[in-house]
Amino acid sequence: MLYLLITAEFSENIEKLYVADTETDPAEYSFKLKCTKCGELAEKVIHFNLFEKHENSGSKGENSFTMKCKFCESDNSILANSFEHSLFAQQAEHSNNDRRKKFGLNGNKTDINSYAAIMQLDSRGWDIENFFFNELPFKVELRTGTVMDCQFDEDGTWYDYDDESGEEVNIVDFKYKIEKGK
Numbered sequence: 001m002l003y004l005l006i007t008a009e010f011s012e013n014i015e016k017l018y019v020a021d022t023e024t025d026p027a028e029y030s031f032k033l034k035c036t037k038c039g040e041l042a043e044k045v046i047h048f049n050l051f052e053k054h055e056n057s058g059s060k061g062e063n064s065f066t067m068k069c070k071f072c073e074s075d076n077s078i079l080a081n082s083f084e085h086s087l088f089a090q091q092a093e094h095s096n097n098d099r100r101k102k103f104g105l106n107g108n109k110t111d112i113n114s115y116a117a118i119m120q121l122d123s124r125g126w127d128i129e130n131f132f133f134n135e136l137p138f139k140v141e142l143r144t145g146t147v148m149d150c151q152f153d154e155d156g157t158w159y160d161y162d163d164e165s166g167e168e169v170n171i172v173d174f175k176y177k178i179e180k181g182k
């Protein structure tokens with residue numbers, strides 16, 4: 001299994017960050033993929049959401065998306081599911097370490113405690129080359145309970161203003177990484 005992990009630096013008034021992703025209004029996640037069998041990058045950026053699943057042809061199980069590699073013609077697919085919902089300001093205090101351990105997301109992966117693993121990817125034949133987080137709608141929840149819409153710039157920053165408290169709200173240094181787990 002692969003896991004998509006995110007982290008960021010919050011201004012002090014922020015409690016948590018999560019993808020604006022519900023069954024009635026699913027978020028579309030965009031990725032650039034690389035074939036693990038021949039090492040070639042897929043030309044197209046692919047998009048999928050976590051709610052629509054398709055039956056695998058000829059075999060058991062399902063996938064979120066399937067695409068034939070143009071170079072080696074392998075039928076590669078990914079089954080993606082939500083894993084952890086939010087990235088918290090105090091992420092280490094909110095991580096379910098027993099659950100993480102079960103999925104191989106702990107131990108000697110040094111800085112993993114500052115990341116939230118937002119997606120589990122059962123990938124058959126694709127590696128993630130690029131995750132286009134700046135195309136994804138996020139929600140930011142403030143310590144006061146106010147929820148704001150958030151969309152990142154390509155450099156991983158977001159600035160806004162909370163009218164209620166009269167304070168600036170910002171996130172900088174948004175980063176993602178892919179980790180192997182169970």
Ligand SMILES: [Zn+2]
Binds near residue numbers: 036070
């Ligand atoms: Zn290939």
